[in-house]
């Protein structure tokens with residue numbers, strides 16, 4: 001459903017229009033991951049709740065850098081490296097976990113909304129293929145990504161990255177190192193369906209799986225941006241790093257460009273990468289993954305609405321790419337930002 005934009009400038013914060021960012025988790029507001037420490041149950045500030053992690057300093061589990069983002073994600077100035085190490089046990093549980101939760105009172109759990117994120121691992125500290133990883137999941141697991149061997153499955157290892165509904169795989173790919181997987185969950189909380197949008201690298205998102213029925217439910221504070229790894233006897237912990245980029249939730253119409261809202265660079269040509277659908281029925285070990293509480297009376301850290309409408313004039317928005325070898329987009333930055341050289345392949349409006 002599309003809503004015409006009927007809002008005056010002064011009222012724009014109150015308006016719901018196509019492609020409105022409901023919550024922005026793109027790490028643009030954080031100087032470093034230590035800013036996450038500002039958050040507590042009694043001081044709910046910043047874009048994320050930070051409490052599901054091991055006992056070491058935040059930099060053991062979360063780090064931010066421009067090097068950690070999808071280079072095609074011009075809307076993010078940096079990405080996050082989320083780490084599981086030998087200390088990543090939270091709250092006496094047997095699962096290793098490092099997870100961030102949106103800190104917002106926006107209606108991210110109502111109507112039709114799109115949950116965006118991009119994921120990558122490298123050859124260094126890749127997630128084990130021998131253990132089940134639950135990624136970008138909701139408390140009830142009505143939808144999530146999974147990686148590695150699924151608990152209860154035959155065999156010892158599985159290189160797949162999967163998209164699941166109610167724990168059942170709906171789509172999978174061989175999760176090779178160095179490839180960014182861009183995802184949007186198309187969640188219709190009213191209709192009780194979830195669709196899956198996906199692309200790799202800088203390609204625009206395509207609807208890879210049409211909406212399927214799901215027990216959609218969320219209290220608006222139970223989307224886990226991070227990873228939970230199930231234990232498995234005989235498979236010791238190794239350090240694992242997952243890279244995240246372009247995390248945000250929008251309503252209205254879907255932004256398919258990996259560059260994201262608030263950026264004017266295009267998404268390149270559409271490619272329908274082959275997507276094998278590999279349904280897997282696994283008799284899963286059901287482990288409780290409950291978090292302590294997610295109830296909060298909150299002052300919203302309101303994220304500025306970003307327009308996805310490209311105007312006729314060619315001006316790159318803050319954080320957008322504005323230069324680099326092979327770049328064909330706008331090279332003039334919106335005032336007051338200027339185009340800053342980062343490397344031969346990338347300059348950004350800052």
Ligand SMILES: *[C@@H]1O[C@H](CO)[C@@H](O)[C@H](O)[C@H]1NC(C)=O
Nearest residue numbers: 029030031034035038045046
């Ligand atoms: C976190 O707190 C520090 C120290 O008070 C402050 O400089 C920083 O801006 C805060 N970060 C955020 C995102 O509010």
Ligand SMILES: *[C@@H]1O[C@H](CO)[C@@H](O)[C@H](O)[C@H]1NC(C)=O
Nearest residue numbers: 158159160173174175176177
């Ligand atoms: C997955 O990709 C890796 C790297 O290209 C390859 O070695 C491996 O055989 C592939 N596995 C499957 C199951 O396709």
